[in-house]
Amino acid sequence: xxxxxxYVTMDFLSRSNNEGFMRVxxxxxxxxxxxTLDELGDIKTAVxxxxxxxxxxxxxxxxxxxxxxMKLLESNTLEIVVRDWxxxxxxxxxxxxxxxxxxxxxxxxxxFTIMESFMDVLRIKSTPNKGTxxxxxxxxxxxxxx
Amino acid sequence: MELSIIGKDRAxxxxxxxxxxxxxxxxxxxxxxxxxERYVPRILTMDFGGVTFMDSSGIAVVLRGWQRxxxxxxxxxxxxxxxxxxxxFETAGVGRMMTINxxxxxxYAAH
Numbered sequence: 001x002x003x004x005x006x007y008v009t010m011d012f013l014s015r016s017n018n019e020g021f022m023r024v025x026x027x028x029x030x031x032x033x034x035x036t037l038d039e040l041g042d043i044k045t046a047v048x049x050x051x052x053x054x055x056x057x058x059x060x061x062x063x064x065x066x067x068x069x070m071k072l073l074e075s076n077t078l079e080i081v082v083r084d085w086x087x088x089x090x091x092x093x094x095x096x097x098x099x100x101x102x103x104x105x106x107x108x109x110x111x112f113t114i115m116e117s118f119m120d121v122l123r124i125k126s127t128p129n130k131g132t133x134x135x136x137x138x139x140x141x142x143x144x145x146x
Numbered sequence: 147m148e149l150s151i152i153g154k155d156r157a158x159x160x161x162x163x164x165x166x167x168x169x170x171x172x173x174x175x176x177x178x179x180x181x182x183e184r185y186v187p188r189i190l191t192m193d194f195g196g197v198t199f200m201d202s203s204g205i206a207v208v209l210r211g212w213q214r215x216x217x218x219x220x221x222x223x224x225x226x227x228x229x230x231x232x233x234x235f236e237t238a239g240v241g242r243m244m245t246i247n248x249x250x251x252x253x254y255a256a257h
Contacts, residue, residue: 016168019169044230105206114237
């Protein structure tokens with residue numbers, strides 16, 4: 001268990017106009033780690049994918065609760081936990097496959113692939129009809145302070 | 147997400163502006179389909195110069211355009227793609243399917 005240096009928790013409804021807000025919030029929290037523009041882009045993209053999954057898949061026919069917890073861990077590591085209390089994922093291995101989607105033609109099926117390749121760690125826990133928790137971690141490179 | 151559609155001589159250009167996420171992409175597929183039906187282009191160019199952020203929602207949009215252009219026997223190009231959306235495209239292997247340019251196409255600059 002790594003020591004938590006700082007954290008922020010956000011609770012919000014699964015409305016799609018919160019996607020942009022959550023990206024900005026994640027970028028704002030990550031700023032204290034002095035990330036590069038590329039690292040910031042990776043974090044925003046991964047958060048966007050996780051939050052969109054919760055909005056689209058956890059609550060397909062309703063509006064539900066989503067929680068995003070951002071933690072600053074030791075050794076310049078950012079942890080982002082996206083949790084919902086929705087439908088759950090029946091088959092996680094299948095959901096992680098590139099191009100697999102149950103979301104129709106508006107979705108590409110690349111969400112988990114992007115989270116996995118843009119972050120260092122991706123863990124998914126899900127129970128059908130109970131909800132899903134996605135844990136992502138990324139270590140931010142230590143740059144020489146100016 | 148704002149959309150400008152410019153059709154001329156069976157070349158269709160779609161200029162995107164804003165954040166291309168699930169929220170912003172709503173209605174984009176329908177508008178693109180309608181524009182392709184109307185202009186029946188040989189070349190579809192999607193200009194990403196005004197896109198400030200893109201996630202996998204953009205992949206779905208581009209793959210749909212690519213599919214339509216393949217049905218028409220035409221081609222598709224992406225221009226002015228910034229590093230963040232480019233990385234998303236590369237992760238999905240979109241670069242193997244169509245030309246992705248960071249700048250303007252030279253043949254287009256001549257017009």
